[in-house]
Amino acid sequence: MTLTLGELAAQLGAEVHGDADCELHGVGVLHDAQPGQLSFLANPKYRKYLAATRASAVILSPDDVAHCPGNALVHANPYLTYARAAALLHPLHRPAAGVSEGAWVDPAADVHPTAHVAPGCVVEAGTVIAERAIVGPNCVVRRNSRIGAGTRLVASVTLCADTQVGQGCVLHPGVVIGGDGFGLAPDGQGRWERVPQLGRVVIGDDVDIGANTTVDRGAIGDTVIHDGAKIDNLVQIAHNVEIGEGSAIAGCTGISGSSKIGRHCTLAGGVGLVGHIELTDNVHVTGFSMVTRSIDEPGVYAGGIPAISHAEWGRNFARIRKLDEMAKKIRTLEKQLAELAAQAGRGD
């Protein structure tokens, strides 16, 4: 889509510096943008590219206007403004409303006429698919599930029975919601017996779930993901977990059963949480950490094994690389001390 700088400014609540009639057709990064593209400067380390950029306009903060030789769109939050501008210039592809030939929809499913169901989908009885929802190719929506207004299942998503998904969510390909939790009872004779997993998965509004991520249904109560939570690819969320509003979880992370993550938390990639613990609001866990106990103070936590504070970990971790040296120093001290003690004993 083509928009002028002035039109963008009006829609984004930003201020134009330069030519408001300049036409923009797309976006590009500063050092690589072409004429006709809009770029942005959010990180000061890229300021060096500002002088030579070929972008037709740049989104930047008031502080950077002076450095910009060309057109600019000025806003206090350039990255957010870029995100919104890019969405305006590249509107989402919307397939036509209706159930496609090649989809298999049970007559007892309730699909809103403005929703889209693509070929290869299987939609079972008792399901509700709300207005403007998009169910992409080869998705499975099992019985008694509900998909909220405007939510998109991109493709090859599987919702098991009773799954509730709110409005405006995006579920990427390969996502599985509502598989059984890993609930096993030992029978005392070496066999595991399945514990029926009777809860549901309940997902709020504006939640994103990345490719091949899995969210298990609750054992008795529900697994709950609150509004605005964002989950990356290949994340495992076990039964009865609760993810607070606006929390973000990066790829390859695993959260064990019944753990609760507060609001506005972030977990970096490859994190592991043991079960039955609780993270309060505004807890940030750095990559590859294993969190083995509850955290009741907001802050940044890190560590190979228990989550310890970033500063504490940094100080100690650096020493791991000195361990061999430390051990040798101890041996030297022991020898010197023994000699000194012997001297003292001999009265040298």
Place this chain on the structure above:
Amino acid sequence: MTLTLGELAAQLGAEVHGDADCELHGVGVLHDAQPGQLSFLANPKYRKYLAATRASAVILSPDDVAHCPGNALVHANPYLTYARAAALLHPLHRPAAGVSEGAWVDPAADVHPTAHVAPGCVVEAGTVIAERAIVGPNCVVRRNSRIGAGTRLVASVTLCADTQVGQGCVLHPGVVIGGDGFGLAPDGQGRWERVPQLGRVVIGDDVDIGANTTVDRGAIGDTVIHDGAKIDNLVQIAHNVEIGEGSAIAGCTGISGSSKIGRHCTLAGGVGLVGHIELTDNVHVTGFSMVTRSIDEPGVYAGGIPAISHAEWGRNFARIRKLDEMAKKIRTLEKQLAELAAQAGRGD
């Protein structure tokens, strides 16, 4: 389904305390159960909820009967009894037998008339699907695979050619069985050449495999998962691995090629096993451990990197947080010793 306490007791081999005619319609946790629901007490830390529970009956051990003001179902193993009671009160939904319209089944596939094949499935030639098996929506069963009696492929499961699955198994959505193992031969000139993966995956009876877990086919011989093994979500099982009877593997774990896990082992979440090692029976590995060598003694193993005993690791790991302090103490000792030695030399 509704059952009386007396009917449940008879089916579960448990003893009724209180009203055997009390009707139960479902299950709930002690502190949250509603009238008409059955609850259980398996962990003493929840005993405090017993007095006030609204559940119509509680499954508990003989030791806890005295604490229970209402109806009880008494059994030495309350959690196992709960699992079985829940299965009786919430019987599995069974789709109608037969191949659905919307499934694509090769005429040279052998599907038992009591089995169910859902819409969107592709079942290739040479396949055998035994009695009462359920192949849920959008599954793929490639040529010469075999699915045993009563086994369920929940939805969107892919079995590659030649896969053998026993009886009474459950494969959750997104499971991939029989993809090629990661077998590569360097050609000496910087290229990797594929090593044909010619083995199969052979899965025993009563095996569960969680959502989006992958099990690779063997390179020459087979990858084998024995009876009663339970595998959680997003687990990777490489070519020629063998998982012993009744072993349980939690989510996000990866097992490298040709490693063997004994019987009745447990691996917690996020564990990694290098290739070509062997774990004897009854080995238990704690979360986020990397196991780099064979383990030939039963026991609990843990550790950030090599699997070391829980006690040994605990003692040492606590010290990591003291490393900075230890290094400073060594420096102090060195100084003090140098001073003392200088004194001694001077004969102070």
Place this chain on the structure above:
Amino acid sequence: MTLTLGELAAQLGAEVHGDADCELHGVGVLHDAQPGQLSFLANPKYRKYLAATRASAVILSPDDVAHCPGNALVHANPYLTYARAAALLHPLHRPAAGVSEGAWVDPAADVHPTAHVAPGCVVEAGTVIAERAIVGPNCVVRRNSRIGAGTRLVASVTLCADTQVGQGCVLHPGVVIGGDGFGLAPDGQGRWERVPQLGRVVIGDDVDIGANTTVDRGAIGDTVIHDGAKIDNLVQIAHNVEIGEGSAIAGCTGISGSSKIGRHCTLAGGVGLVGHIELTDNVHVTGFSMVTRSIDEPGVYAGGIPAISHAEWGRNFARIRKLDEMAKKIRTLEKQLAELAAQAGRGD
């Protein structure tokens, strides 16, 4: 397929020792092979099985010919020769050319007549599927994607819009290419706003991607996987990552956004790379390592957290298990020194 030892030798550029007319029908490992099978000896630790093998012929290096009592195929690189021989004896199953009944192909897709599209596939408009490509059951190929000549999507693979895949690639079941990257802009009021992911995924020739692996599309530019790269199962490759030619990445590894891996690198299983770092060519990272900074020297890197050299890590890691002992030694030294200083003070 049956081939004589002489025919194999001719096709493989190897030398026959023994009976060139010996017929071979398949392959087996040395200690388990049956008559009629071809085996190989690539690792000296299996030389002990050579004398008693029942294999009809063994591929081995010139150095091992003297130890071989039976027929041999001699080549300087026995494992590579085995890989090629196995491919000749077990040629890939090729389905018939054409679009199957039960596939849903948009009229505006361009499928080469020699390509195969299996039942249950959805192929959208603007797609190009080149000669001899195989799109297995239940795959999704979204609009404007391109699949190169001879490439195989095994089954249940999802290519999002605009994905480019080169020639001779193999994508295993459950692979998702081109899902949105994890790009979020905080709106300053506790909400995450989606940053449109406008780039593509571009995959070169001869690339393999393992089951349930995910590769995200670029945010602005593309995510790029170069020729001959080999990627195992359950790997996460974030937006704008670049994987160099001939690099191999083992299972359960995660690579964060905008990181670049050079040519001929290897990452073992369970590795994590933070974002925006660069690994030069010929870097080899050992299992379960987290790489937190760029590496500009070829070599082997390891470590629980930062990638440090193998030798350095080994020396120090061994000490972690001695930490408790070290701490006790320091306490002993402190006491002895205090006593000695007291003695000296008293002039004992």
